[in-house]
Amino acid sequence: MGRHSIEEAIFVQPVDVSTFNTSLTSDKTATTTTLTKSATLPISNNVVTSMKRSAILKKSYTNGITTNHNIRFSLKAPETIITPPTTPPSSYFTNNKIQLSVECLVRARIPTSTGEVFLHVYRNNKDGKEHLAAVYGDEFRSKGLDASRSGESEMDRIVRGAYTGKLKPGQTRSNDSNISLVYSKQLPPPLVRIHSECFTGETLKSARCDCGEQLEEAMRLIQAEGRGVVIYLRQEGRGIGLADKLRAYNLQDLGHDTVTANILLNHPPDLRTYDIASLILADLGLTSIRLLTNNPDKIEQIENDGVKVVERIPMVPRAWKDKLDSNRIGHEMDQYLKVKVERMRHLLNIPESLLP
Numbered sequence: 539m540g541r542h543s544i545e546e547a548i549f550v551q552p553v554d555v556s557t558f559n560t561s562l563t564s565d566k567t568a569t570t571t572t573l574t575k576s577a578t579l580p581i582s583n584n585v586v587t588s589m590k591r592s593a594i595l596k597k598s599y600t601n602g603i604t605t606n607h608n609i610r611f612s613l614k615a616p617e618t619i620i621t622p623p624t625t626p627p628s629s630y631f632t633n634n635k636i637q638l639s640v641e642c643l644v645r646a647r648i649p650t651s652t653g654e655v656f657l658h659v660y661r662n663n664k665d666g667k668e669h670l671a672a673v674y675g676d677e678f679r680s681k682g683l684d685a686s687r688s689g690e691s692e693m694d695r696i697v698r699g700a701y702t703g704k705l706k707p708g709q710t711r712s713n714d715s716n717i718s719l720v721y722s723k724q725l726p727p728p729l730v731r732i733h734s735e736c737f738t739g740e741t742l743k744s745a746r747c748d749c750g751e752q753l754e755e756a757m758r759l760i761q762a763e764g765r766g767v768v769i770y771l772r773q774e775g776r777g778i779g780l781a782d783k784l785r786a787y788n789l790q791d792l793g794h795d796t797v798t799a800n801i802l803l804n805h806p807p808d809l810r811t812y813d814i815a816s817l818i819l820a821d822l823g824l825t826s827i828r829l830l831t832n833n834p835d836k837i838e839q840i841e842n843d844g845v846k847v848v849e850r851i852p853m854v855p856r857a858w859k860d861k862l863d864s865n866r867i868g869h870e871m872d873q874y875l876k877v878k879v880e881r882m883r884h885l886l887n888i889p890e891s892l893l894p
């Protein structure tokens with residue numbers, strides 16, 4: 539099947555997500571943490587129709603990822619605004635019912651320039667990717683990792699990181715009997731960053747986006763508080779993958795903005811979901827958090843999953859904190875950030891000098 543046209547994508551209506559019931563389940567003995575989403579009736583005809591349309595759209599997005607890209611785009615003038623379709627929730631594509639689960643495989647101590655963290659690797663039953671949690675402080679532990687498993691040895695527990703304190707050469711016991719899962723009620727909800735992978739921004743230090751500095755700033759702020767978590771989701775390119783993100787960059791070099799470039803590649807502007815992040819938070823015992831973000835979609839999605847966001851801490855780009863250097867006008871990152879505010883609802887004040 540070929541791609542659907544951009545025009546077809548534009549007419550897809552938003553689906554009514556208010557009909558979803560969501561519940562997070564995790565207990566001390568289970569090694570996996572699950573999230574069940576189910577649609578409840580009645581669903582209006584309109585919603586059903588839009589679900590069908592969304593299913594078609596989803597199919598076309600999937601094709602966009604897997605089919606070859608020897609496709610001729612009929613490029614519209616760069617200044618043409620194309621209305622973004624709404625990202626359909628993933629649960630619509632599995633007979634309205636999925637039970638997503640995550641499992642922490644291992645944790646290990648990593649000394650970094652912003653302090654020591656325990657890096658946790660998670661697997662899940664949705665996408666086969668290794669999503670990560672960098673945990674600062676001793677307070678947050680993976681319930682699944684700590685739970686005892688039948689037939690395991692002390693060394694099994696040590697090797698997967700189910701020990702307390704720090705490892706020392708020659709250590710042979712995991713000291714698991716001392717593991718305390720008590721969450722101190724005195725302390726405020728911790729700082730959390732839910733970050734999406736960006737190879738270009740984080741590793742190459744690309745100036746097309748602010749992803750690299752956001753990750754660094756989040757780690758700095760959490761380290762300064764001494765406790766908190768960075769969840770690192772493998773959702774490169776807002777979920778479209780690195781290859782298509784680079785195709786989008788080529789379209790952006792022709793004058794299209796980041797939203798239109800995605801649509802021209804037959805993707806929604808943002809394909810990401812945060813249900814895996816919600817489950818990782820639950821596994822770490824975090825039900826209430828202070829979230830570092832400008833993205834309202836992120837907050838809405840995890841709150842729908844049952845995570846309480848008691849405070850949003852904005853991530854103001856370094857270059858936008860002070861009066862803008864006039865040399866920066868027209869800078870690629872400024873344009874990228876401006877479009878996120880104007881077309882993706884990001885909660886940031888655009889500097890006056892960048893306004894028309």
Ligand SMILES: Nc1nc2c(ncn2[C@@H]2O[C@H](COP(=O)(O)OP(=O)(O)OP(=O)(O)O)[C@@H](O)[C@H]2O)c(=O)[nH]1
Binds near residue numbers: 786
């Ligand atoms: N498709 C696409 N993805 C991009 C582009 N620039 C950065 N990204 C990806 O966008 C993701 C980061 O999204 P952002 O919108 O910067 O930030 P956010 O996570 O939505 O919001 P914040 O919490 O406020 O940082 C990463 O996965 C990047 O790889 C681009 O031009 N096109």
